[in-house]
Amino acid sequence: MGRSMTEEDSLTIDVIDNGGQWTHREWRMLRYLGVDTIIVDNDTPVDNLRKLDGLILSGGAARVGLTGELGNCGAFLELDVPILGICAGHQFMARFYGGAAREAPEPEFGAMEIALENEGGVIFANTAETQIVWESHNDEVHEMPEGFFVTASSPSCKVQGMENQKGDRFGLQFHPEVNDSEYGKEMFENFVALCRSNREQIKP
Secondary structure, three states: OOOOOOOOOOOEEEEEEEEOOOHHHHHHHHHHOOOEOOEEEOOOOHHHOOOOOEEEEEEEOOOHHHHOOOOOHHHHOOOOOOEEEEOHHHHHHHHHOOOEEEEEEEEEEEEEEEEEOHHHOOOOOOOOOEEEEEEEEEEEEEEOOOOEEEEEEEOOEEEEEEEEOOOOEEEEOOOOOOOOOOOHHHHHHHHHHHHHHHHHHHOO
């Protein structure tokens, strides 16, 4: 029989709830991968967070990624752990670091094809160069923050994915937690693996 997961082995990656319709799917995917995870309201004080190995900023309603009305997400982005922003979380992350987001000229809903850029960075490792993902967004990142590069794009949305040069901040415009995203599980696996590697590097 395989070795059971111990508390020491288990990673702690929480999901910040920005009001997205699929936040529980992100939590469930992490649980499936053996991660210790809970869903946390976005107005939770930073000092009330658990000791984390990583963090996910969920999606939310239209415009919230543009207005900055995402509770304490700005303070969460100051944490020294890997962070993945999804949809509105991705847009907020771009703006927080000096990029820009806007109402999308061509909103995307449903299954769409994206293509990897710059070899896809960390999150897209071991996935196809073109793939189907599930979109549900009225807004989009249109100006990249300094120190970030594009990891995926589509004809109607040039920043479907982004990553910073340091390799600890990631944004996805689409929803990898939805079954229709072909490689969603692999993307979560890649993020979890990065969080584990990062924890091992900082162990005393």
